[in-house]
Amino acid sequence: MAEPLRVFLVAGEPSGDQLGASLIRALRKGHPGEVIVEGVGAEAMAREGLRSIFPLTDITAMGVIQVVRKLPLILRRASDVVAAAVAARPDVLVIIDSPDFTHPVARRIARRMPDLPIVNYVSPTVWAWRPGRAAKMRRYVAHVLALKPFEPAAHLRLGGPPCTYIGHPLIERLDDLAPAAGERSPLSEGPLRLVVLPGSRRGEISRLMAPFGETLRRVVAGSEREIEVTLPAVPHLSAEIRRAAEGWPVKPRIVEGEAAKYEAFRRSHVALAASGTVTLELALAGVPMVVAYQVSRAEGLLKFLITTSTIVLANLVVGENVVPEFTQEDCIPEKLAAAVMPLLDDTPERRRQAEAFARLPEILEADAPTTPSERAAAIVLRVVAEWRAGTRLG
Template structure:
């Protein structure tokens, strides 16, 4: 049963309250869109509490802390900030328990948000909890799926294969609500003439070394050597490098000596335009690979892990942990490895440049990737022409109805 807008709170003495827990920017994007959809369906009198970034604050949330405090990746960075992260966990738990919301939605950043959820469940077990974005149980630590059932009542999945994965692993009830990228196809796909055809010798290569300092440190030098090798074989080469704001100055400094100096781009619009123009990409593993696939840009994907995950990879040879055969998101969604990937010692300028040369020209390998990308639309499409945030809001409202907090 779904609610009809507007819905009324089952507690007339106070506004309907939704708790939200976000630990980094990716969650803030999803949280802001979810809040907007919940207000559209339930009315503007909703009250929000918890943690979030500027998008969620624009929708009416007063965050209990600045999420820059918890937006870290990699074991080394986490250890350096661990006392502050632990403090933010307890601060968020206390704020949510005091607010006593009708539902709590934890969004992405599982190392932070799930620790909050576990503690809230112990202190206030009557509050239903919705998980938004599944941890990668299909990659490693599959036992997390079953453990989540103790503190997650419903899980919102961004990837179409995840409900079946959680059903197999004994996880919580999982609903595919679509990926936010499917709502931005027009921003990513080229208009006629935006991407030059195969007869034009001018080639555009987009380089994406990552959005975190640790990724830049590990990948940017080898990416620079790769670009030099490609430029020697592809004379009319333009290199575009989208960068997140806090890394722009560092990237400018470290690319100043490249033989083909990249155009450093800032902002989402500039990045999308780069994708629409690009003939090929060299990218760090991550969500950006799905953006490139949706934009129809063939790519080579590289990643170098930190020392902890390198030891974990060594352990995996003895005790298998990984549940998939690729680290590249489009490969996992498609169920076949069409995008070449390079990990650790495989990340060399020679290997990457040779691959990119085949992707910048009209080759069978390039056509094979582009053809495979065409299958993503059908796999990721939502029914009934819903938007991603609307589908997520619908599940949250169903949880509220079952809890008696909202009358249909």
């Protein structure tokens, strides 16, 4: 009978919780013995049997100001994670995204348990921000599980740990994102459907709702077509979003939940969105878009450290800056509206995005025989086997 596999997982935010839950399921599918999970997560990982050592909300923070305010609690929780991991004596530590929290924790655990293999699920953006992190990661990370196809080459170039592209988890949602026959009306018929996504965090909402509303006013004034607007809202910010949208020139249909959000994507012709994973979701749904983002003044001063030409995930994956983006002082209604208007008709700007988005399934290896979660689990199991055998091949 196979010996149990003890896995200690540390997620730092809800998206990592979802990845962790899928990984646990895949590990149980791939390992012949019992899989025992401990660590930090939220509802999704809890459904897979993990009892988080503290609520995930204790360590989630957005922006410099919020991080500073929560710093004493975050530091205490980091120490709690280190102590719990050492006490658990796991076979492997898996840190999931949130590098500002998970990597310092991993380094401390590695010092206490130098023979423990550490797998990093979701690469830090070393290719865009603080590239020197890659070589430092090699000291304590056995393997990196990358969600973007260009990341293994980046780690190789920067001297990082062994890195494997496992596929983006959105690959598993293609059926939810792709419009069914007749679901998206022809661009030339009926009202134009615009989906507006001002973000999922309070700071994003507070900065983007006003310029997005004024952008809509300009778009409506400049178009002869009827325009319908759908605004997917995260439930805990729904009330704030509804209040902020009261003065918009087009009353948006505000929906909640992932299913309603994906339905809006499948029906929409154009999107105005905050930067984030949602840009890749929209691209997979075939929705041309304009992307905007604003951060605090303090964070904006750090933009000179970014070494990539775009912050839009869809652009990064297709390898071409097809989606226009407007950040900080450029994130103004005049520029946003001017970029949205050409997408309302069959124009070169619209066709360029559509043609690039059509390449995404092939780029993301959507036809692979296994899912990203299954590939992630296979590498975790291989790393554990190598460590147990003393080979450590990576």
